[in-house]
Amino acid sequence: MIKNFQELLSHAKTLPTKxxxxxxxANEDTFLAVKQARDEGIAxxxxxxxxxxxxEGVRKVGVGGDGISHKYVQNVEDALLQSVxxxxxxxxxxxxxxxxxxxxxxxxxxxxxxxxxxxxxxxDIFMFEFPKRVHNKFIMITDGGVxxxxxxxxxxxxxxxxxxxxxxxxxxxxxVALLSATEFVHPKLPSTVDAAELTKMNERGEIRxxxxxxxxxxxxxxxxxxxxxxxxxxxxxxxxxxxxxxxxETANNLAKSTIYFAGFALxxxxxxxxxxxxxxxxxxxxxxxxxxxxxxxxxxxxxRKKHAA
Amino acid sequence: MIKNFQELLSHAKTLPTKxxxxxxxANEDTFLAVKQARDEGIAxxxxxxxxxxxxEGVRKVGVGGDGISHKYVQNVEDALLQSVxxxxxxxxxxxxxxxxxxxxxxxxxxxxxxxxxxxxxxxDIFMFEFPKRVHNKFIMITDGGVxxxxxxxxxxxxxxxxxxxxxxxxxxxxxVALLSATEFVHPKLPSTVDAAELTKMNERGEIRxxxxxxxxxxxxxxxxxxxxxxxxxxxxxxxxxxxxxxxxETANNLAKSTIYFAGFALxxxxxxxxxxxxxxxxxxxxxxxxxxxxxxxxxxxxxRKKHAA
Numbered sequence: 001m002i003k004n005f006q007e008l009l010s011h012a013k014t015l016p017t018k019x020x021x022x023x024x025x026a027n028e029d030t031f032l033a034v035k036q037a038r039d040e041g042i043a044x045x046x047x048x049x050x051x052x053x054x055x056e057g058v059r060k061v062g063v064g065g066d067g068i069s070h071k072y073v074q075n076v077e078d079a080l081l082q083s084v085x086x087x088x089x090x091x092x093x094x095x096x097x098x099x100x101x102x103x104x105x106x107x108x109x110x111x112x113x114x115x116x117x118x119x120x121x122x123x124d125i126f127m128f129e130f131p132k133r134v135h136n137k138f139i140m141i142t143d144g145g146v147x148x149x150x151x152x153x154x155x156x157x158x159x160x161x162x163x164x165x166x167x168x169x170x171x172x173x174x175x176v177a178l179l180s181a182t183e184f185v186h187p188k189l190p191s192t193v194d195a196a197e198l199t200k201m202n203e204r205g206e207i208r209x210x211x212x213x214x215x216x217x218x219x220x221x222x223x224x225x226x227x228x229x230x231x232x233x234x235x236x237x238x239x240x241x242x243x244x245x246x247x248x249e250t251a252n253n254l255a256k257s258t259i260y261f262a263g264f265a266l267x268x269x270x271x272x273x274x275x276x277x278x279x280x281x282x283x284x285x286x287x288x289x290x291x292x293x294x295x296x297x298x299x300x301x302x303x304r305k306k307h308a309a
Numbered sequence: 310m311i312k313n314f315q316e317l318l319s320h321a322k323t324l325p326t327k328x329x330x331x332x333x334x335a336n337e338d339t340f341l342a343v344k345q346a347r348d349e350g351i352a353x354x355x356x357x358x359x360x361x362x363x364x365e366g367v368r369k370v371g372v373g374g375d376g377i378s379h380k381y382v383q384n385v386e387d388a389l390l391q392s393v394x395x396x397x398x399x400x401x402x403x404x405x406x407x408x409x410x411x412x413x414x415x416x417x418x419x420x421x422x423x424x425x426x427x428x429x430x431x432x433d434i435f436m437f438e439f440p441k442r443v444h445n446k447f448i449m450i451t452d453g454g455v456x457x458x459x460x461x462x463x464x465x466x467x468x469x470x471x472x473x474x475x476x477x478x479x480x481x482x483x484x485v486a487l488l489s490a491t492e493f494v495h496p497k498l499p500s501t502v503d504a505a506e507l508t509k510m511n512e513r514g515e516i517r518x519x520x521x522x523x524x525x526x527x528x529x530x531x532x533x534x535x536x537x538x539x540x541x542x543x544x545x546x547x548x549x550x551x552x553x554x555x556x557x558e559t560a561n562n563l564a565k566s567t568i569y570f571a572g573f574a575l576x577x578x579x580x581x582x583x584x585x586x587x588x589x590x591x592x593x594x595x596x597x598x599x600x601x602x603x604x605x606x607x608x609x610x611x612x613r614k615k616h617a618a
Contacts, residue, residue, distance in 0.1 A: 181557040181561035186412075189557070223592070226592040245558065247556060249488060249489055250562055251490075253490070253526060254566055257566035258566065259528070260528055260535070261566060261571035261573070264570070281528075283539065
């Protein structure tokens with residue numbers, strides 16, 4: 001099982017080379033991420049964008065040569081279309097956001113005709129490293145990026161998407177906590193009711209490949225000490241590896257708290273589509289971008305093997 | 310302005326002694342918190358509960374004598390009634406949860422006849438110390454404890470309640486961030502629309518005593534670096550001192566992340582009622598309980614002065 005980003009990067013390097021289509025690269029951070037990932041042997045890149053900006057960016061950070069190709073287009077819309085086409089035709093294994101608005105990009109990717117959809121929900125899996133001195137494990141948070149207010153059926157898909165990432169990392173039976181503000185089921189707080197129902201569905205075998213528990217709040221989900229003090233008996237309590245939030249605001253802010261409050265290392269990827277999608281935030285550090293690319297590579301290989309099987 | 314818990318404890322000690330009614334104390338953590346706060350001269354206590362359990366608890370942790378009185382009752386319901394009556398009649402300045410379920414307690418306190426209500430919403434203000442090496446300031450998060458899904462009017466009251474706490478700590482014009490999952494206004498994400506409206510209301514002078522900004526996600530709210538990278542111009546961006554969450558799940562889990570992920574020092578108090586209400590969590594450490602009692606003392610004095618003025 002891959003337990004931290006060092007192991008994740010090492011593992012990505014052992015896989016067949018994956019090609020990342022970068023949609024309209026235009027700022028230095030993007031070219032730096034491309035250079036670093038190429039230099040470390042994590043992936044190769046197809047830069048889909050404006051000729052002048054690509055030439056400038058490539059020259060500025062020195063990222064020409066092996067593992068870098070390009071396709072020049074007139075504008076962002078063409079870059080989106082060409083990148084999606086490359087993904088559909090197998091010339092790109094992963095797509096990555098450059099200088100394009102996230103919602104514009106997601107709209108293009110989610111478009112029925114675009115061919116990235118598989119019938120599943122797309123969802124963002126944010127992953128951070130719970131420090132070695134405490135745990136040495138990954139914890140995932142979802143969905144802080146795509147689904148605004150998931151209903152019960154959506155949550156089922158959010159669970160399955162995150163579980164797929166855990167499986168790809170070798171965690172065969174991840175512990176999934178359904179977050180709310182309390183561990184009690186209150187009819188007035190719908191997230192607790194959904195959580196109880198999803199936990200039951202897992203017990204009945206309707207959700208597989210994981211152990212689901214909830215409702216839980218963060219303390220009961222990730223702290224064994226808090227779980228014990230509250231006398232919780234769920235196998236997930238205190239040991240959660242995947243946190244499924246009841247809404248996008250909880251997931252987004254909780255994920256950001258691990259960066260801006262706790263200073264943990266992170267990576268994130270959107271799964272559920274034909275290929276993994278990377279949406280580096282403007283505020284993502286170089287390290288986070290590299291982790292995310294490696295995560296995309298591992299997910300791409302996992303999807304390929306699953307389809308081949 | 311009080312900027313950290315050391316200053317907060319020191320300040321609480323300088324105020325006229327406040328009496329805390331403890332509702333059905335029965336476990337050791339409660340008696341230990343009472344002892345520590347009494348010994349440090351933060352407050353005096355009225356223990357309202359079962360005779361045998363109080364006698365045992367007092368003996369076990371050695372908290373008899375000065376600053377401790379008791380009222381024996383038969384059960385939790387009587388303890389609630391007596392504590393609320395003590396608060397209404399001015400014999401208690403603060404009420405604190407002992408071994409009683411939070412929702413049972415809040416129901417009793419919120420009861421129309423109970424006399425704790427003032428017509429305002431009650432809301433939980435969670436406060437943590439943003440470490441000295443970075444900021445040396447408090448940041449508040451609300452409401453992770455009482456209001457499940459605040460509407461626009463509720464959010465207005467949540468802002469006012471938190472701003473009152475900031476004022477009590479000497480921060481005369483706190484910066485309030487309205488959290489969502491993004492800094493853009495999207496009609497499909499109602500929390501962004503509410504945030505924009507509340508920001509406008511503040512600009513028009515309909516919300517006073519603070520500067521409101523939003524929608525913001527955590528990065529734009531508390532990281533100047535992220536705010537600059539995203540080219541935000543709001544005076545709140547990167548400098549928020551109060552985070553108003555769009556729902557109870559976001560506030561609750563974000564607050565817990567500062568404890569369980571970041572390890573920050575914390576305190577919390579429920580305001581909006583006739584007296585401050587303390588609801589120590591079973592998982593709260595002794596330090597957090599002491600901070601919360603001191604915060605209750607400061608709020609009690611602030612409310613008294615405001616009414617006297």
